[in-house]
Amino acid sequence: MSTVLHLTSISLSNRLQVDSLHAVKGECIHLLGPNGAGKSSLMAVIAGLIAPEQGEVVLCDKSLSTWSLAELASLRTMLSQQLESNFALRVGEYLSFYAHSHRDNLLVPAMLERALEVKSFLYKPLTHLSGGERQRVEICRALLQIWPQLEIGEGIAILDEPLQGLDIRHQYAVATLIQALCAKGNTIIMSSHDIALSANYSTSLWLMNKGRIVASGAPHSVATQHNLERVFECHFLISKKKNFLEIQVCAPITLP
Numbered sequence: 001m002s003t004v005l006h007l008t009s010i011s012l013s014n015r016l017q018v019d020s021l022h023a024v025k026g027e028c029i030h031l032l033g034p035n036g037a038g039k040s041s042l043m044a045v046i047a048g049l050i051a052p053e054q055g056e057v058v059l060c061d062k063s064l065s066t067w068s069l070a071e072l073a074s075l076r077t078m079l080s081q082q083l084e085s086n087f088a089l090r091v092g093e094y095l096s097f098y099a100h101s102h103r104d105n106l107l108v109p110a111m112l113e114r115a116l117e118v119k120s121f122l123y124k125p126l127t128h129l130s131g132g133e134r135q136r137v138e139i140c141r142a143l144l145q146i147w148p149q150l151e152i153g154e155g156i157a158i159l160d161e162p163l164q165g166l167d168i169r170h171q172y173a174v175a176t177l178i179q180a181l182c183a184k185g186n187t188i189i190m191s192s193h194d195i196a197l198s199a200n201y202s203t204s205l206w207l208m209n210k211g212r213i214v215a216s217g218a219p220h221s222v223a224t225q226h227n228l229e230r231v232f233e234c235h236f237l238i239s240k241k242k243n244f245l246e247i248q249v250c251a252p253i254t255l256p
């Protein structure tokens with residue numbers, strides 16, 4: 001398996017301190033950690049949106065600082081946490097800026113439509129969508145940007161809380177879509193606050209706290225009671241049923 005991403009000695013003042021981290025081709029990485037742990041900061045550094053004060057990010061054997069924006073935009077995509085937008089653009093028009101086919105019936109590839117179900121609102125203005133519908137459009141937009149690469153299994157997607165605001169069926173549909181894209185050879189890093197879903201729909205977990213990676217590797221070795229209790233400061237009950245990890249918070253949280 002080839003390494004597509006390698007981080008060494010990354011530091012960003014008061015936000016990140018990552019000694020060494022790598023992702024291999026086809027890996028489906030879920031990034032976990034409490035609020036403020038540094039997940040968005042790490043993803044912004046990996047995507048090349050923030051330059052670290054120290055250290056180096058190497059993407060496909062080339063230092064990220066030497067990639068042109070155009071090269072980067074065709075290989076890797078980034079979904080940031082949703083920002084308010086008042087553009088009354090139709091969904092179809094918005095997606096067509098990123099799509100590689102401009103015919104309405106081919107705008108959204110079937111694999112994306114099965115999970116995201118955005119076709120029914122292609123003619124609606126973005127401002128008329130619910131929060132979850134808007135999030136599905138944003139995931140679609142991010143994946144369309146590099147769709148030719150994703151189709152041949154050479155894409156890299158960095159998705160900051162893609163499941164945020166989605167109903168339960170769409171959460172699992174998107175997690176399944178991401179798994180399927182990784183099975184084709186694409187490399188995807190996504191952050192999540194659903195520990196149980198992430199433990200079962202990833203090939204690797206990166207667990208962060210206070211700007212550092214606390215544990216990384218196979219989900220069963222990272223999502224342990226010891227690691228989760230240390231990082232999230234609540235009690236967990238973890239059991240394994242067949243190949244499924246069941247993770248629950250098992251005691252009420254006491255407020256100080």
Ligand SMILES: Nc1ncnc2c1ncn2[C@@H]1O[C@H](COP(=O)(O)OP(=O)(O)OP(=O)(O)O)[C@@H](O)[C@H]1O
Pocket residue numbers: 014015033034035036037038039040041042
């Ligand atoms: N633009 C910024 N400038 C300076 N500090 C920032 C900036 N954005 C975030 N931070 C700080 O960096 C730390 C990490 O924030 P980050 O957004 O990466 O956390 P996160 O793990 O993504 O959190 P959440 O789960 O709440 O989304 C926090 O202490 C935050 O206050």
